[in-house]
Amino acid sequence: MKISSDAQSRIVFVCVLTCLLTQTACAEETTDSSLTAGGAAITIRLPKSASDAFRKLVDAWVRDAADAVIAVYGRYPVKQVTIDVRMASGDRVGGGRTWNGRLIRIRVGSEVTRAILRSDWVLTHEMFHLGFPDTPNDLDWMGEGLSTYMEPLARARAGNLSDEAVWASMIDGLPKGLPAAGDQGLDHTPTWGRTYWGGALFWLLADIEIRRKTGNHKSLDDALRAIAAEGGDGSQTWSSERIFRRGDAAIGQPILEKLHERMGDRPESTDLDALWQQLGIIQRRGTVVFNDDAPLAGIRRALTSGKSGRQ
Numbered sequence: 582m583k584i585s586s587d588a589q590s591r592i593v594f595v596c597v598l599t600c601l602l603t604q605t606a607c608a609e610e611t612t613d614s615s616l617t618a619g620g621a622a623i624t625i626r627l628p629k630s631a632s633d634a635f636r637k638l639v640d641a642w643v644r645d646a647a648d649a650v651i652a653v654y655g656r657y658p659v660k661q662v663t664i665d666v667r668m669a670s671g672d673r674v675g676g677g678r679t680w681n682g683r684l685i686r687i688r689v690g691s692e693v694t695r696a697i698l699r700s701d702w703v704l705t706h707e708m709f710h711l712g713f714p715d716t717p718n719d720l721d722w723m724g725e726g727l728s729t730y731m732e733p734l735a736r737a738r739a740g741n742l743s744d745e746a747v748w749a750s751m752i753d754g755l756p757k758g759l760p761a762a763g764d765q766g767l768d769h770t771p772t773w774g775r776t777y778w779g780g781a782l783f784w785l786l787a788d789i790e791i792r793r794k795t796g797n798h799k800s801l802d803d804a805l806r807a808i809a810a811e812g813g814d815g816s817q818t819w820s821s822e823r824i825f826r827r828g829d830a831a832i833g834q835p836i837l838e839k840l841h842e843r844m845g846d847r848p849e850s851t852d853l854d855a856l857w858q859q860l861g862i863i864q865r866r867g868t869v870v871f872n873d874d875a876p877l878a879g880i881r882r883a884l885t886s887g888k889s890g891r892q
C-alpha cells in the first residue's frame with residue numbers, strides 16, 4: 582500500500598508520525614466533488630466545513646497538477662483517483678502521500694492563495710506516483726526519483742513554471758543525489774539524497790540519452806506511457822527489470838537497462854558542471870541564462886517544452 586511520503590520539505594525523507602496521523606485522522610465529515618481531466622474521473626474530498634472560495638482554489642490547483650501530468654502522459658495516467666484534502670492552519674501545502682495508485686492525501690493550509698497553489702510542487706509530484714509501479718527491494722529511488730525529475734518539467738510544459746526555475750531547481754537539487762563516500766550504487770544506498778535526487782539524476786541522464794540516440798524523436802515520455810499502457814501504474818508492483826525492459830522496448834534500444842547496469846550497483850558520479858555546459862545552462866548573478874549554441878540546447882528546450890527538438 583505504501584508508495585510514497587512527500588512532506589512539505591524535501592529534507593524530510595520518511596515521517597512515520599505524519600503517515601500515521603494521515604491514516605487515522607479521518608473523523609471530520611467530508612463531501613466529494615468530481616472533475617474530469619485527461620480521461621480520468623478525479624474525486625476531490627474536502628471537509629464539509631470548507632468554504633466555497635477554498636473549494637474553488639482547490640479545484641483550480643488540482644486541474645493545474647493534472648494538466649502537468651497530462652503534458653507528459655498525453656492523458657491522465659489512471660482512470661480514477663481520489664484527492665483527499667485535509668485542511669490545516671497556515672498558508673502552505675503540507676505533506677502529501679499516495680496510496681495504491683488510487684488515493685492521494687494531502688494537507689492544505691486554510692489561508693492559501695491562488696498564487697501559492699500555482700507555485701506548489703507537491704501535488705504534481707504525488708500525481709506522478711499514480712502512473713508508475715511500486716518496486717520491491719527498497720528501490721524507492723525509481724519512483725521517488727521519477728516524481729522528483731518529472732514534476733518541474735511537467736509544470737513547465739503546462740505553463741506553470743518558467744524554464745529558468747526548472748533548471749535552477751535542478752542545479753540546486755541534483756548535487757544532493759551524487760554518491761558520497763561508501764556509496765554502494767542507487768540500488769543499495771537508500772539515503773534521502775540518493776533516493777530523491779540520485780533517482781532524479783538517473784532519469785535525467787536516461788532522458789537525455791534517449792533523446793540523443795533517437796535524434797530527439799523519442800524520450801522518457803515514451804517509456805512512461807508504455808509502462809502505464811501495460812497496466813504498470815501505482816496499484817501494481819513491478820520488478821526493476823520489468824520496468825526497464827518495457828521502457829526500453831518502447832524506445833527501441835536498451836538505454837534504461839544499460840544505465841541501470843552502470844548506476845544500480847556502483848557509485849557512478851556525474852560531472853554536473855559539464856552537463857550544464859552541454860545543455861547550455863549558465864548560472865549568472867543568482868539566476869539562470871541559456872546558451873542556445875550549446876551542443877544539447879535542442880534537447881534542453883525539448884525537455885521543458887515537451888516538443889521534439891526538431892519542431
Ligand SMILES: [Zn+2]
Nearest residue numbers: 585587725728
Ligand atoms: Zn514521492
